[in-house]
Amino acid sequence: MRKYADLAIIGTKEHTAYLNSVWANFLAKIVYLYMQFSLWNALFSSNAGRNIPLSHDETIRYIIAATLISTFMECDVTMWINGQIQSGDVANQLIRPIDYRIMIFAKHIGTSAVKLLIYTLPFGILTALFYHDDLFCKEQLLYGILSIILAYMIQFLYSLIIGLMAFWLIVTWPLNMLLAAVYKLLSGSWIPAAMFPKLLTTINMFLPFRAIYAIPVTIITTPMSPGSIRENLCFQLIWLAVLFLLSEVTWITGKNKLIVQGG
Amino acid sequence: MYLLKMYRHFVIIYMKGKLAYHFSLIFELIANTIQIGVYFAGFMVIFHNFSNIAGWTQNEVLFMFTTSWLTYSLSCFFFWSPMKDMGELIRTGKFDLYLTRPIGPMLYMVLQQFQYTFIPRLALSVFFWIYSMSKLSIEWTESHLVFYAVSMVSSFVIFSAITVFTGTICFWTVKSEEIVSLLTNNNYGLKNYTDYPITIYNKGIRFLLTFVIPYAFTGYYPVGHLLGKIPAHSGFACLSPVIALAAGAAAFLFWRTGLKHYNSAGA
Numbered sequence: 001m002r003k004y005a006d007l008a009i010i011g012t013k014e015h016t017a018y019l020n021s022v023w024a025n026f027l028a029k030i031v032y033l034y035m036q037f038s039l040w041n042a043l044f045s046s047n048a049g050r051n052i053p054l055s056h057d058e059t060i061r062y063i064i065a066a067t068l069i070s071t072f073m074e075c076d077v078t079m080w081i082n083g084q085i086q087s088g089d090v091a092n093q094l095i096r097p098i099d100y101r102i103m104i105f106a107k108h109i110g111t112s113a114v115k116l117l118i119y120t121l122p123f124g125i126l127t128a129l130f131y132h133d134d135l136f137c138k139e140q141l142l143y144g145i146l147s148i149i150l151a152y153m154i155q156f157l158y159s160l161i162i163g164l165m166a167f168w169l170i171v172t173w174p175l176n177m178l179l180a181a182v183y184k185l186l187s188g189s190w191i192p193a194a195m196f197p198k199l200l201t202t203i204n205m206f207l208p209f210r211a212i213y214a215i216p217v218t219i220i221t222t223p224m225s226p227g228s229i230r231e232n233l234c235f236q237l238i239w240l241a242v243l244f245l246l247s248e249v250t251w252i253t254g255k256n257k258l259i260v261q262g263g
Numbered sequence: 264m265y266l267l268k269m270y271r272h273f274v275i276i277y278m279k280g281k282l283a284y285h286f287s288l289i290f291e292l293i294a295n296t297i298q299i300g301v302y303f304a305g306f307m308v309i310f311h312n313f314s315n316i317a318g319w320t321q322n323e324v325l326f327m328f329t330t331s332w333l334t335y336s337l338s339c340f341f342f343w344s345p346m347k348d349m350g351e352l353i354r355t356g357k358f359d360l361y362l363t364r365p366i367g368p369m370l371y372m373v374l375q376q377f378q379y380t381f382i383p384r385l386a387l388s389v390f391f392w393i394y395s396m397s398k399l400s401i402e403w404t405e406s407h408l409v410f411y412a413v414s415m416v417s418s419f420v421i422f423s424a425i426t427v428f429t430g431t432i433c434f435w436t437v438k439s440e441e442i443v444s445l446l447t448n449n450n451y452g453l454k455n456y457t458d459y460p461i462t463i464y465n466k467g468i469r470f471l472l473t474f475v476i477p478y479a480f481t482g483y484y485p486v487g488h489l490l491g492k493i494p495a496h497s498g499f500a501c502l503s504p505v506i507a508l509a510a511g512a513a514a515f516l517f518w519r520t521g522l523k524h525y526n527s528a529g530a
Contacts, residue, residue, distance in 0.1 A: 020438070020441055021440075021441055023441075024441035024442075024444065024445060027445060028444070028445055028448070028451045029451070031445065031451055031452075031453060032450065032451035034464075034468075035451075035455060035456055035464075038463045038464050038465075038468075039309075039316075039459060039463060041463070042316050042317050042459070042462075042463035043309070043313045043316050046313075046315055046316055046317055046318065047312075047313045047314060047315065050312070050313070050314070052312045052313070053312065171287055171290070173294075174287075174290035174291055174293065174294035175290075175294075177294040177295070177297075177298055178293070178294045178297045178298070180298075181297050181298040181300075181301040181302075182297070182301065184301065184305075184450065185301050185304060185305050185308070190305060191305055191308050191309055195308065195309070195311065195312050196308060196311075197308065197311045200308065
């Protein structure tokens with residue numbers, strides 16, 4: 001356990017090493033949230049009386065919660081793994097008596113913990129100063145937190161799998177860029193998934209993306225029937241299992257394929 | 264004329280270098296196309312449930328922000344990559360190399376590269392620009408045409424000036440990635456604010472976008488005036504060239520000062 005804790009601490013140190021970038025990240029979140037806030041407010045106030053799947057309040061709560069969650073959810077796992085595979089450094093990591101994936105996970109947890117402390121907490125306080133109503137749906141808070149934890153794991157496994165693609169692709173950034181764009185739209189971190197047109201909703205039914213933002217954020221901000229909460233949590237669990245198996249397969253086949261520079 | 268000839272030579276060499284890895288080049292273009300395509304898709308999704316924003320219809324907003332994106336992509340062909348690399352050049356002392364050339368360092372840096380990764384953005388902007396124009400009934404009188412053309416040139420200058428500004432900061436701070444990304448990042452950059460009519464923001468932000476970082480003059484004011492959306496501020500629309508001149512001159516002077524301030528790494 002000790003060694004994983006050490007790895008986690010390394011993660012926290014790496015993230016806070018550049019104070020300027022911490023400030024910039026924080027400011028970026030504020031800039032982003034204010035834009036989202038103004039945009040949706042303006043959309044709702046200039047279209048009064050239209051039939052819209054989410055109410056004004058729900059939408060605002062949704063985007064605030066989504067931005068809040070994004071402060072610790074996003075990770076550099078894909079980048080770390082890509083870098084280590086490209087440079088051949090992964091061979092050194094494989095020699096160690098710890099499982100590579102758990103090692104990465106420990107570091108990721110460390111980074112997220114520090115992000116919770118330096119971004120999520122102040123950001124949450126800041127939002128509370130400006131948004132006085134209840135942001136969260138109290139009755140569903142526990143389910144929401146459970147759903148966020150599941151989403152966190154799904155997001156990690158997804159990033160892990162994409163990161164491991166470097167075994168085959170070597171040059172990975174175009175794939176990352178492409179998937180980041182798809183992820184941004186389909187996960188619901190940008191536009192509430194309930195607003196999607198029919199076609200997009202149907203496509204999204206069969207993809208894991210909405211398990212990362214749309215589901216946890218909806219559970220935590222919008223009152224739902226117990227049945228649909230259960231349904232959504234099941235969706236997340238199924239994807240967690242599928243991604244876990246997939247990551248297992250990619251890891252084993254990828255590792256066997258690995259030839260570090262020089263043979 | 265000799266500049267054009269030189270640019271042609273440089274671009275041919277640059278592209279030859281890039282084409283040596285043609286797979287990577289193709290993937291870069293595809294990835295960029297999808298990234299920008301998704302942004303447009305998201306825009307359509309946002310308007311799927313709504314008919315207008317602050318009195319602007321979907322096509323009017325589309326026309327406004329493609330106007331701005333068009334000139335932005337053109338400006339980025341020249342200025343984005345050199346200014347992005349400034350920090351690196353100064354950190355490593357490689358900027359010295361540019362000072363020894365027989366032409367000015369800025370000119371040299373602009374000419375020696377060609378940022379083809381902005382082609383997808385330009386192409387998609389042009390596509391949606393034409394699409395939105397065909398949906399709107401704008402009366403293209405001569406004065407409108409001249410006004411629109413002048414505004415576009417101004418917008419090109421404004422974008423370039425802002426890019427040069429962010430690059431020049433590196434002479435003092437050695438690093439400007441954070442500022443660049445705060446301004447132009449596709450997800451959370453300040454530039455995204457101007458993809459929508461600026462009346463949706465509060466007074467402070469409107470002031471910021473008008474007078475401090477004049478992004479509003481690249482789309483909102485000129486297009487708003489053209490579509491007759493901003494009768495209260497139509498005077499602002501004619502200010503575009505003035506603002507562009509001021510921003511251009513300021514960027515030029517700032518660059519000159521920065522250049523004088525530069526005394527190489529380790530010296």
